[in-house]
Amino acid sequence: MxxxxxxxxxxxxxxxxxxxxxxxxxxxxxxxxxxxxxxxxxxxxxxxxxxxxxxxxxxxxxxxxxxxxxxxxxxxxxxxxxxxxxxxxxxxxxxxxxxxxxxxxxxxxxxxxxxxxxxxxxxxxxxxxxxxxxxxxxxxxxxxxxxxxxxxxxxxxxxxxxxxxxxxxxxxxxxxxxxxxxxxxxxxxxxxxxxxxxxxxxxxxxxxxxxxxxxxxxxxxxxxxxxxxxxxxxxxxxxxxxRGIQSGLFSGSANATKTELLTGIVGTGRTQRVTMPCQGTDGKVRSSSAAGVDLPGILDLGVARSSQLGIQGRRVSRGFEESSVGSINLGNGALKIDAIKGRVNVSRAKGKKPVVNFSGSQVAGITVDGETYSLPELNGLEIPGVAKIETLVKTITRNGGEITAVRITLLGGQGGIINLGQAKLKIMPSGR
Known part of the structure; x- marks a missing residue:
């Protein structure tokens, strides 16, 4: 240039x-x-x-x-x-x-x-x-x-x-x-x-x-x-x-996938991303979905969906962020997972600390090279030369929490990280 x-x-x-x-x-x-x-x-x-x-x-x-x-x-x-x-x-x-x-x-x-x-x-x-x-x-x-x-x-x-x-x-x-x-x-x-x-x-x-x-x-x-x-x-x-702030200030987002690839292959970034408005969603569930988002030659995905809810009250504010992927197929069948969902729920009463949980999060239907695994067995599992898998990676933050339902670290010559079912939400005090 x-x-x-x-x-x-x-x-x-x-x-x-x-x-x-x-x-x-x-x-x-x-x-x-x-x-x-x-x-x-x-x-x-x-x-x-x-x-x-x-x-x-x-x-x-x-x-x-x-x-x-x-x-x-x-x-x-x-x-x-x-x-x-x-x-x-x-x-x-x-x-x-x-x-x-x-x-x-x-x-x-x-x-x-x-x-x-x-x-x-x-x-x-x-x-x-x-x-x-x-x-x-x-x-x-x-x-x-x-x-x-x-x-x-x-x-x-x-x-x-x-x-x-x-x-x-x-x-x-x-x-x-x-x-x-x-x-x-x-x-x-x-x-x-x-x-x-x-x-x-x-x-x-x-x-x-x-x-x-x-x-x-x-x-x-x-x-x-x-x-x-x-x-x-x-x-x-x-x-x-x-207008609309009463007891809490919302900050959060959800995305079905986020890829960080290291080999020059074009990634998908954050897919089906929804961002929480500061005042919440006025009690209405907001969603974004797509039939599937694929990484050619690496990962095939099923239906991807993200949704959120934020409710302002005079004394209590509450809401959730949720993202899900219907299924994934990694390495032409080397790893298959169904029903991936990450969800964080937060509520905050005026003058009190937030209450956080991850109810609704799940990982099910796991198959590695044709063999079925349960969730505890899958977490930390490594497929030699293909991927390392982590599940339900949770973090409690000062005013809320965040979760990644499945994190896949690609091994071998590909390199990179694929995050599935990410959600995070905070509710901060409004001072009112």
């Missing part, structure tokens, strides 16, 4: 032909003042529990798809996970990031917080980038300065609001030894395109609200590197708020 896009004469040509309008503010006009206030420096505030669940996160850059290196995760990432407290304030910054195939991004900063005022409660995510060098050669440098992305989800007496705003300060071309030239900026409907090299567009925005929630998301910029078919997302912000 090239370190920098070789713009050559195309860079100078691009600087001469860019004709997009100069305005770069995205989002409805009536939201601009709200987003502007969200960017203001937050004041220190006392942490207070509320009946609202908040989430917010943001990052500077993320590389997606195309010919990207392994290390292409989010930079300057900052997160506020499941919480019902206002007064939280977290920041992360990176002085400079080198983007393969593009150039450098400097002054990357993310701030996420939850606030309470006389008029509203809100989760807010703000990201700022000082400068993005789109390309730099002996003919000059093309850069965008002052990228800001804001997302805010709030609740007021009149209802819920979702606000977003993306702003760009200026697009600058600097020729060697010459004066900087300020060029027209991209807009939502008019991206900058250097044919065959790159495309720069204002990032997409999302604003959703309902009777008991609001969600806001904004990307500062989306840069497409045409030669490598790579997308660079710059300045992602996300904020979320919903």
């Amino acid at each position: 090239r370190r920098f896009i070789p713009l050559g004469t195309a860079l100078v040509l691009a600087a001469a032909v860019l004709t997009a309008p100069s305005s770069a503010v995205a989002g409805p006009a009536d939201q601009t003042s709200v987003a502007a206030k969200a960017k203001a420096k937050p004041k220190k505030a006392k942490k207070q529990p509320t009946p609202y669940a908040f989430r917010a996160h943001g990052y500077g850059t993320r590389i997606i798809g195309g010919q990207v290196p392994a290390a292409s995760g989010a930079t300057a990432l900052e997160v506020i996970g499941c919480t019902n407290k206002t007064g939280l304030n977290r920041s992360n910054n990176v002085a400079e990031v080198q983007i393969p195939g593009l150039g450098r991004i400097s002054g990357v900063r993310t701030n996420v917080r939850t606030v309470k005022t006389a008029n509203e409660v809100a989760s807010i995510s703000v990201h700022k980038v000082a400068e993005i060098v789109l390309a730099e050669t002996q003919l000059g440098r093309l850069s965008i300065e002052g990228v800001t992305s804001v997302s805010k989800a709030s609740a007021t007496k009149s209802g819920y609001r979702a606000d977003t705003e993306t702003t760009l300060a200026k697009l600058v071309f600097r020729a060697p030894g010459g004066q900087a030239q300020v060029l027209p900026l991209p807009t939502l409907n008019r991206p900058i395109v250097v044919p065959g090299l790159l495309r720069v567009a204002i990032g997409d925005q999302l604003r959703r609200k309902g009777k008991d929630f609001a969600r806001a998301r904004a990307n500062g910029l989306t840069i497409t590197l045409i030669p490598t078919k790579t997308t660079v997302v710059v300045g992602r912000t996300v904020a979320y708020i919903t």
